[in-house]
Amino acid sequence: MVSNRPSTPPNLANKKPHHDEKSPASTPLRVWDLTVAYQRTPVLWDVAFHVEPGSLVAIVGPNGAGKSTLLRAILNLIPRTSGKIQVFGDEFAAQRRRVGYVPQRESVDWDFPVSVLDVVTMGLYREIGWLWPVRKKHRARAMEALNQVGIADLAHRQISHLSGGQQQRTFLARALAQDADLYLMDEPLAAVDAATELAIIQQLRAMKQQGKTCVVIHHDLQTVPEYFDDVLLLNMRVVASGPVSEVFTPENLQKTYGGRLTLLDEVSSAMRRQEKLL
Numbered sequence: 453m454v455s456n457r458p459s460t461p462p463n464l465a466n467k468k469p470h471h472d473e474k475s476p477a478s479t480p481l482r483v484w485d486l487t488v489a490y491q492r493t494p495v496l497w498d499v500a501f502h503v504e505p506g507s508l509v510a511i512v513g514p515n516g517a518g519k520s521t522l523l524r525a526i527l528n529l530i531p532r533t534s535g536k537i538q539v540f541g542d543e544f545a546a547q548r549r550r551v552g553y554v555p556q557r558e559s560v561d562w563d564f565p566v567s568v569l570d571v572v573t574m575g576l577y578r579e580i581g582w583l584w585p586v587r588k589k590h591r592a593r594a595m596e597a598l599n600q601v602g603i604a605d606l607a608h609r610q611i612s613h614l615s616g617g618q619q620q621r622t623f624l625a626r627a628l629a630q631d632a633d634l635y636l637m638d639e640p641l642a643a644v645d646a647a648t649e650l651a652i653i654q655q656l657r658a659m660k661q662q663g664k665t666c667v668v669i670h671h672d673l674q675t676v677p678e679y680f681d682d683v684l685l686l687n688m689r690v691v692a693s694g695p696v697s698e699v700f701t702p703e704n705l706q707k708t709y710g711g712r713l714t715l716l717d718e719v720s721s722a723m724r725r726q727e728k729l730l
């Protein structure tokens with residue numbers, strides 16, 4: 453695993469991929485030298501790490517650290533300036549079916565007039581096909597997933613009438629129904645009630661038992677050692693990544709949370725210098 457890269461002056465124009473390595477098919481996710489910029493401002497810089505099969509991995513870092521951007525880059529939803537990403541030793545596009553995504557709850561219009569069961573079944577459209585009717589077996593799978601997260605009784609409720617915890621369980625059920633091997637989850641435990649948190653953690657543990665891998669953006673530092681095997685400390689760069697017992701140290705947390713302003717100032721002034729030179 454990669455940790456503490458030396459500080460390099462940002463130079464987007466000169467960034468070239470320099471990796472011909474291949475990740476083994478058993479490795480759920482490997483990222484090399486990933487840089488992502490929005491309007492020429494880098495938000496992820498030379499990010500490199502890999503994820504072990506069957507592990508529960510927390511992505512931790514302050515607001516604006518690039519955590520959601522990292523998940524979106526892995527899912528090919530945003531372009532990258534440089535870097536390489538492999539999912540099960542392959543391009544994401546080739547392994548798409550094996551990847552489940554749980555987006556941030558706030559990113560969705562919960563007033564949309566559909567039922568909980570509809571939302572979970574929609575997660576299966578890649579398999580069903582947009583033009584095909586939803587079959588009994590798909591509904592049964594969606595119901596089973598709702599059962600797993602403890603909200604089968606809400607299947608026919610409109611999603612606008614759900615609590616935050618119920619919304620999050622709906623999302624998790626949708627991901628479960630997809631039966632993926634790698635799950636990327638954007639803050640599934642943010643602002644949920646204690647019962648939902650427990651239900652979600654139990655579900656993550658059950659998924660791990662089945663050999664599935666979950667990469668989870670997580671805000672509550674206190675529960676990281678209890679819930680996760682590995683952690684990726686991110687603040688635009690990877691501060692450290694690896695087993696919680698080794699890398700989740702006060703020093704690394706200080707580097708992740710304490711250095712943010714300095715780091716961003718450094719990068720912004722270097723970008724301005726770069727712009728002047730061009």
Ligand code: ADP
Nearest residue numbers: 490491495513514515516517518519520521522
């Ligand atoms: P985190 O998930 O760690 O809070 P994000 O990945 O959401 O961080 O954001 C990282 C940085 O990128 C932030 O400074 C944010 O303002 C910026 N950002 C995120 N999305 C966009 C976008 N679509 N366009 C421009 N800037 C963005």
